[in-house]
Amino acid sequence: MKHQIRVKVNAETHEAQVSSELTLLEFLRDTLGLTGTKMGCGNGECGACTVLLSGAPVRSCLILAVEADGQEILTVEGLARGDRLHPLQEAFLEKGAVQCGFCTPGMLLAAKALVDRQPDPDLKDVKEALGGHLCRCTGYESIFEAILAHPR
Amino acid sequence: MLRPFDYYRPRTLSEAIKLLSETGAAALAGGTDLLVNIRSGKESPQVVVDLKDLPELHGIHLEGDKVWLGALTTMGEIVNAAAFRGPLGILSEAASVVGCCEIRRRATVGGNICNASPGADTAPALLALEAEAAIRGPGGARSMPLPAFYLGPGRTALGPGEILSGFFIPRPPEGSRGTYLRRTRVKGMDLAGIGLAALVIPGHGKRNHEVRLALGAVAPTPVRAREAEILLQDQVVDALSLTRAKEVLRRSISPRATSLRASPEYKREMAGVLLEMALSKLLGEEYAG
Numbered sequence: 001m002k003h004q005i006r007v008k009v010n011a012e013t014h015e016a017q018v019s020s021e022l023t024l025l026e027f028l029r030d031t032l033g034l035t036g037t038k039m040g041c042g043n044g045e046c047g048a049c050t051v052l053l054s055g056a057p058v059r060s061c062l063i064l065a066v067e068a069d070g071q072e073i074l075t076v077e078g079l080a081r082g083d084r085l086h087p088l089q090e091a092f093l094e095k096g097a098v099q100c101g102f103c104t105p106g107m108l109l110a111a112k113a114l115v116d117r118q119p120d121p122d123l124k125d126v127k128e129a130l131g132g133h134l135c136r137c138t139g140y141e142s143i144f145e146a147i148l149a150h151p152r
Numbered sequence: 153m154l155r156p157f158d159y160y161r162p163r164t165l166s167e168a169i170k171l172l173s174e175t176g177a178a179a180l181a182g183g184t185d186l187l188v189n190i191r192s193g194k195e196s197p198q199v200v201v202d203l204k205d206l207p208e209l210h211g212i213h214l215e216g217d218k219v220w221l222g223a224l225t226t227m228g229e230i231v232n233a234a235a236f237r238g239p240l241g242i243l244s245e246a247a248s249v250v251g252c253c254e255i256r257r258r259a260t261v262g263g264n265i266c267n268a269s270p271g272a273d274t275a276p277a278l279l280a281l282e283a284e285a286a287i288r289g290p291g292g293a294r295s296m297p298l299p300a301f302y303l304g305p306g307r308t309a310l311g312p313g314e315i316l317s318g319f320f321i322p323r324p325p326e327g328s329r330g331t332y333l334r335r336t337r338v339k340g341m342d343l344a345g346i347g348l349a350a351l352v353i354p355g356h357g358k359r360n361h362e363v364r365l366a367l368g369a370v371a372p373t374p375v376r377a378r379e380a381e382i383l384l385q386d387q388v389v390d391a392l393s394l395t396r397a398k399e400v401l402r403r404s405i406s407p408r409a410t411s412l413r414a415s416p417e418y419k420r421e422m423a424g425v426l427l428e429m430a431l432s433k434l435l436g437e438e439y440a441g
Contacts, residue, residue, distance in 0.1 A: 001158040020159035020200065023187070043188045045341060050254055057254045062187045066159050067202065110253065131340030132252020 005069040009034070010078025018065040025049045027065035028075060036076035036105045040134070047133030050106035051075050057113040076105035079112065088112060091150035092143070099137030107133055111147045119152055154190050161202040165315070169290055171201045173313030179203055181224055182258035184251065185267045208288065209262065209317050212236075221283075222318040223262025227251075227274075230261060239323060242330030242349055246277040249334060252341045262316045265298075268306045269343075271369030271413075275302075276349035277332050279366035279376050283321045289314030302373035328353045329434045333426045334368070337413060344369050345414030346407075346422050350430035358388045360435075365427065370405035370419050379404050380427070389431055398424035 001020045006013065009032060016031060028034045028051065037060060040048030044059040051060045052074040079086040088111050091097070098104050107130060114121055114129040121129070126147050135143065159180075162168040171177055178197035180186055181204065189195040203209055203224060210222040212235050219235050227247040230236050236244035250256055250264070250273050264274045265285070278298055285301040287294050290313045298319075301309050310316060324330075334347035347368035355361030363384040365377040380401040387393050401423050407416040414422070 003159065019156065021154040021156050021190075023154065026153070042191055044184055044251070044255060047252070047254065056257050058257055059184075059254050062183050062258065064159060064183070064187075064200075066161075067183070067204075113253075127340075129253055132254055 003066045003069070005066055007068055007070070008072040010073070010075060016065075020064065020066060022065045023061055024051070024053075024063040024065050024068050024073070025060035027068075028060060028073070031065075034075050034077050038102055038105060040102070045132070045134075046103075047106040047110065047130075048103055050109050050133070052109055052113055055113070055116070057110045074109065074112075076108055079108060086112070087151045088115065088147065091146040095142045095146040095149060097138060097142040097146040103133060103135040103137075107135070107143055111150075114147070115150065115152075121147070123148065154187070155193075155196055157190075157197050158199050159202065160199065161205055163205050165206055165208050165288055168201055168203060168206055168315060169288065169313045171199060172315065173290060174199060175312075177201055179266070179315065181260040181263040181266075182226065184255050184259040185263060203315065206315075209315070211318075215320065218320045218322050220318060221261060221321055223265075223316045224260050225262075225318075227256035227259050227261070227264075228253075230274075231256065239326065239328040239330070240281065240321065242280060242332055242351060243274065243277045243321075245330075246273045246332040246347075246349065249273055249332070255341075262318065265301070266308055266310065266316050268302060268304070268308050268373070270305055270371060270373055271344045271347065272374060273332070273334065273344055273347055273368065275374035276347050276366035276368045277330070278319060278321070279374055280330060280349040280351040280364040281321050281324065282364075283319040285309075285319060286317045287314050288317045293317075295320065299373075299376065304372050324351060324353055331430050331433050333430055333433075335414065335422055335426070343413060345411075346370055346419045346426065348423065348426040348430060350427070350434060352431075352434045355386060359386055360384065360389065361386065363389075363431075365401070367405060367423060369411070369413070370407045370423060372406075372408075375405070377401055377404055384431075389435055394428060394431065398427055401427055 038048035040046035044062045049061040176198035180202045209224040230247040330351035332349045334344040336342035351364040353362040368374045380397045383397045402420045407419040
């Protein structure tokens with residue numbers, strides 16, 4: 001079964017025909033070619049597929065594309081302004097909070113949702129916001145530091 | 153890729169009931185269980201019926217002396233709801249430990265109950281609060297106490313075409329306090345190895361009029377622990393009554409030998425430990441144990 005959907009992704013409006021069973025993650029990666037959002041576990045456990053849906057972080061592997069109809073989505077590709085990286089991206093670079101990079105898009109979007117809501121989070125807030133994000137390289141410390149130190 | 157199915161998003165309850173009456177139809181709320189189950193092959197619906205546009209399944213408001221909690225209320229909404237502070241705070245405490253931020257944004261309380269996992273975090277809280285499940289279906293509206301809604305692991309009393317629309321939760325008397333404690337293997341993003349909800353309804357002086365206890369992940373369904381409750385009712389909780397209640401609690405539960413997240417021995421021991429922790433948290437200095 002096909003559905004006509006209209007979504008705004010990184011401030012750009014897209015209209016598309018999607019199958020019922022297409023996930024939002026597959027729509028972003030395979031239909032729109034926005035491969036910054038990663039497919040990790042596919043069960044909502046790892047956080048790699050996190051995007052912002054109407055401003056709040058969600059697991060795009062557990063949402064159907066058709067469910068997102070009419071809503072606004074932000075992916076990692078939408079964080080930078082032209083050549084200017086988002087302050088969180090700058091902070092991740094500064095603190096070396098990236099190794100293989102697979103978890104980074106999800107971490108960045110979860111962090112963005114946090115600092116949008118709470119511009120000056122403490123370590124407990126950061127750990128709570130990233131509680132559902134796995135990183136197998138960094139040991140997390142550099143990621144916490146980056147978010148705590150990001151320029152406001 | 154998920155196995156193909158047809159997706160419908162009905163705008164009226166009657167349309168939703170009709171769609172769900174067909175065999176092979178599955179209800180979709182937050183999707184945090186359903187999509188995982190479809191991907192793993194545990195469920196393979198031909199039709200997925202998204203309930204999110206049904207106004208009857210939304211909202212939190214007072215109805216007489218009860219609070220109405222719509223089935224589609226997300227864990228995040230419960231955590232932020234003024235209604236779930238104070239005497240009903242036990243539910244927001246339970247909702248606050250489900251999954252992680254992203255899961256709590258989507259996962260709904262109705263879905264948590266309908267998935268009928270023995271370890272569902274909101275279930276012990278709703279059992280201790282004596283919530284009633286409200287159901288809409290081809291035969292109209294009916295309701296039942298939550299224990300009757302649970303038939304077994306993954307099985308509920310919902311018949312074909314029936315939808316859990318929400319819960320009526322009686323407001324415990326002012327001064328009542330509750331807590332939900334659980335044990336997990338890791339701090340975040342884990343399912344409960346065991347969970348315990350305790351609600352203390354104050355009586356006169358140091359005596360508690362009523363202590364309600366409910367547990368998750370210790371039996372085929374979430375369960376009230378009535379035998380242990382009786383030992384604490386109208387009592388000053390002291391070392392003796394607590395020891396007895398812990399012993400009865402340990403004996404009254406039946407964790408399965410093949411439990412995934414904790415051994416039966418651990419669960420029995422931990423049921424007693426969580427009871428003691430909960431009572432000391434809720435009774436503070438009044439607690440003489």
